[in-house]
Amino acid sequence: MFSTIQPSAQKPQTKPASSRIVRRSPWPRLALFAFMIVVALIQLFPLIWLVDYSLLKSGDFFGKNFLVWPDPPQWANYKNAFTYGRVPLFFFNSLLVTVITVAASAVLALMMGYAFTRMKWKLSGFFLGFVMLGMIIPIHATLLPNFILFHKLDMLNNLFTLILPYTAIVIPISMFIMTGFLETIPRAIEESAVMDGAGIFGVIFKIIFPITKPAIATICVLNFISTWNEFIMANTFLTSEDIKTIPFSIMKFAGEYSSNYGAQFAVMTIIALPTILIYLLFTEQMTKGITAGAVKG
Amino acid sequence: MHKVLSDKKAIFLLIAPGLILFVFMICIPIFMSAYYGSTDWSGIGQYQYVGLSNYKEILFEDPVFWNSLWNALLLTAATLVIQHPIAILLAIFLTHCGKYEKIFRTIFFIPAVISIVVTAKLWSGIFHPNYGLLNKFLEGIGLGVLKHDWLGDPNTAIWCIIVVVMWQGFGYALLLYYSGLQGIPKDLGEAARIDGATHTQLYSRIMIPLLAPMMRVAIIIAVTTCLKQMETVFLMTNGGPANSTQFLGNYIYKVAFSSSLYGYGNAISVLFIVFCLILTVVLNKALKKDVGEF
Incomplete structure (x- = not known):
């Protein structure tokens, strides 16, 4: 210049x-x-x-x-926040749910993304559009029927029940990022692997998985933050004190400790810290995920 | 290669787990809503099929439903008129920040990654009538007369919600516009400048018009997220006082779990989904005037 x-x-x-x-x-x-x-x-x-x-x-x-x-x-x-707010227990519960959700959604996004972008089948376009509709549907509208569904299946008040809707709601955005990324990868690499006799699962998990690591990182960071912060479903589907997730630490200060403002603010700081740390560590992945979702959408 | 890629069994195994989960958690619930929405179920015991009477009641006799939509509209309008122009301006400033650009971008986005439970409680603290920051600030600058129970007054509560939602979502809007600006080729700006364009001309005539595709995306995202707004309201006011801050998501929750009107709540859920689908399609069509390639 x-x-x-x-x-x-x-x-x-x-x-x-x-x-x-x-x-x-x-x-x-x-x-x-x-x-x-x-x-x-x-x-x-x-x-x-x-x-x-x-x-x-x-x-x-x-x-x-x-x-x-x-x-x-x-x-x-x-x-006080740790003891009154039951932070260690709730923190562990949140971590358990979040890690399983993040891992499951990454694997599902990889599998489905591959089948949608690379494999040839008639209804591919239809099902892709069908899953993408999930990005438009307001998730709070499924809250009530899901409550009834879980009630009928006797799955309410179970920490692992949460993983199902959590994973389902992040599938559309995860797949969106994954398909966008897969389309940029040349097919030649897989072709040589297939020539050498690799099966489809071998191709996906041994060859495609390492290449898609940037996309998987983005998916994981986005899903970690949204799952960690999720509150309404946990509030609706869980009732027992022992299986609640970290946002509920703050709710413990509603009754008898409600005037302990200092501890309440401490709890809020503790809840906010993990996501801020994850964000600061993976700023670029997060940014990519959000802008990729917008640019193509 | 072709044979491997059209292996029906493999395709099924790859798609089925995710699809089944999606169908079970998202699609079946919607059909259940449609079913229960046409009953007078109260959560327990017997219920009767009542046809479309729930829907009629919601659409023609339920002021809270329409108030919820009105609040969503208000929130959207505030976002588009206040948040987005500021975001565009700051995105332009960001592009001039050189190596510090990333630091600022990161800072502006931090509120968006924090749990809404924290931000909602935090802002409830700011609006608190006794120890709240806002009242302290007003007193500090000599406007003590304006001190107020901000969340307790139906006239101000909705504006408090709007401020919080705009604050938290600001990083998203900024990021979208910033990446939109990054996508505009550098030589366009340089060419304009060599031809003698001033900064104002450069942005008003070239850069902002070229942002149009990104604005389209940002507007659609803003409208749908405003319509879907629930958590902040749920935690700060729970729709009150007197439903003045009610939003659809929260209204469903309240109708079902506080008033035990499961049938009615499900009917609202169905309308909510229909609204979101129609709105997204209409917006996509209406804003589809794409600017040509660079």
Whole structure:
């Protein structure tokens, strides 16, 4: 870019527009950064407030200031959060459900994505469209009939029941990402494998799986975050205290501990942390998944 | 190769597990809803077939149903008029941030990855009449008279919900527009600049019109997510006070589990699905004026 601009900059009389680019003052750039930083702070302010207040005594909540320097930080809030909110148990329950859901949806997306993009069968287009309809259907509309269904099958109040709807609702988006990715892979690799006598499952799990790792990573990150955060179904299908998922830690503060604000804010921080960490670790995969879903949709 | 790829048994084994799960968890429930929607079932015991009377009642005699749709419309309008322009502006700014672009992009998206349980409770805290941040802020700048029980007043509660939903979804909108801008070839901008276009001209005449395909996608996503809004409302106000913040998803839940009107709730579910399908098709058709290739 500069090679084309510099020569003309030496004779500004003829091309004033180009010279302006070269002699640009630093101020617009600084103003831009200042503005972006301010907006970023406003966007993050509720979260900063959350972490700050999670370290305060409940009595300090009613002071006049927005942010209070925790002096000393009330780490006891976190200890209380763990015990009153039953964080370790609920955390484990969430992890169990989420990991199984994420793994199952990745495998299903790979299998179905392969069959839809590579294999030749008559109803391929029909079924692909059928599954994609799932992206339009409001998931909360299935809440009530699923409740009745699980009730009839005596599957309510079972942690593993949750895995079924959780996996089903992420199938459309997972497959969408997977088919989009598979279409970019040349077929020559599989052809040589088939020549060497590999079966279809050998091709998928030994050859296609390693190639689709970026797409699988994207699917896993997206599904991890949505499953970890899911709340309404867990709230509807589970009743026993021992099998609840992590969002319910905060609900434990509804009754007798409802005035323990510090511990409540600590629980919220604990619930929010895993997804933020996963997001920060896999920002690119997440970004790709969201934009891929949008660009092709 | 062809033989392997058209092996019917293999295709069945690959498709069946996912498809069966999908059918069982999504399709069969919809048919069940259609069935129970035409009964007066109350959750337990006997029930009678009542034909389409539930649907008639919902469409013609249920103000809460229409209020729920109105709230969804309000939320959509606010998202499109407030959130999206800001997102486009910031997406443009982001493209000028050089190596810091990724940091800002990451920060703006963080609220979107946090559990709605946390964000809903957090914002309930902000709007709290006693220790809430908003009332403290108003007092701090001398507007103490405006102090308010924000979520308890039917006039302000819906706006609180709108603010929270816009805040949390902002990262999504920004990301969509940002990737839309990234998809515009660089030489277009450079050519315009060499021809002497100012920044304003560059964006108003070239970049923003070229964003149109992405706007189409972002608008469809915004409309459908606003219609499907439930969690934030469920946790912050549960549709109240006096159904002023009711949304369809939450209304179904309330009708079925609080009022034990399972038949009626299922009928709303069916209408909800039909609405979403029609709306998506109509929007896709209406906004289908694609800008040509670059």
